[in-house]
Amino acid sequence: MANQISPPVSDSVYQINLFSDNFHYLQAERISPRKSFAMSEYKVGQHHQLGTRGEYTAHFLSQYGSTNIATPELAHPDAVSLTLKSQVEAWMGEISPGVRIFPSAVPDLDLVNLRFGFVQGNDVSNSYRSTNVGFGISYVLHIIVALLSSSKDYL
Numbered sequence: 001m002a003n004q005i006s007p008p009v010s011d012s013v014y015q016i017n018l019f020s021d022n023f024h025y026l027q028a029e030r031i032s033p034r035k036s037f038a039m040s041e042y043k044v045g046q047h048h049q050l051g052t053r054g055e056y057t058a059h060f061l062s063q064y065g066s067t068n069i070a071t072p073e074l075a076h077p078d079a080v081s082l083t084l085k086s087q088v089e090a091w092m093g094e095i096s097p098g099v100r101i102f103p104s105a106v107p108d109l110d111l112v113n114l115r116f117g118f119v120q121g122n123d124v125s126n127s128y129r130s131t132n133v134g135f136g137i138s139y140v141l142h143i144i145v146a147l148l149s150s151s152k153d154y155l
Contacts, residue, residue, distance in 0.1 A: 021047045024146035030054040033130035033138040036111040048149070054142030058112040061085060061145065062103035069148045084148055091144045096137050102127050 030053045031037075037058035043049045044059045051057070065085035069075065075082055076090035085101060092099045098119035105112050115127035116137065130138045 021049065022151035024050050024150055025052055026050065026054055026142055026146055027052050030139060030142055033133070033135060035129055035131060036106075036109075036113050039105065039107070039110045039112055050142060050146055050149075054146075057142045057145050058103050058114040059105065060149070061088070061101065061114070062105040062112050064149065065101075065103060070150065071148075071152045074148055084145070087148050088141070088144050091148070092137065092141065095140055096133075099137065100124055100127075101141075 031051075038055060039059040040051070040056050043051055044056050044063055048060075048064075049056065050060050061084065065088075066083050068082040069084055069087050072082060074087070076087055076093075078093070079086045079090035081087075089099060089101055092101070096118075100117040100119065102115040102117060103112055104115070114130050116130065116133045117124045117127045119125075
């Protein structure tokens with residue numbers, strides 16, 4: 001077998017700072033489901049970040065859920081719009097069909113409540129705390145939000 005040589009790497013790759021505000025780093029060990037989640041104006045508002053354990057994902061969704069995703073190529077074909085919340089719900093629906101996400105900020109307490117509902121026919125079920133919907137939905141939520149809110153340059 002002949003030695004294979006990799007093609008040369010462009011010098012521009014060394015100029016990119018991977019760990020910037022346009023890149024979301026998530027640890028494998030993320031925050032577990034909670035009754036409420038912390039807010040961080042510094043991380044979410046100033047740096048557009050979810051936290052390394054996804055601890056500010058609920059705050060991120062409450063603040064940016066109505067804005068369009070940065071990379072329309074990632075849009076789910078069945079989503080009702082290009083907003084982050086609509087896209088997250090559509091992609092989460094691949095794992096848990098009909099899921100709906102309801103983030104609700106409580107700024108006076110620096111907390112965000114995150115509840116989940118499920119489409120049943122033409123109706124949406126009662127909403128449930130993240131502690132009552134299973135670890136899988138909460139675990140993958142951080143990943144989907146990170147992907148959909150990342151800059152095109154980092155995908």
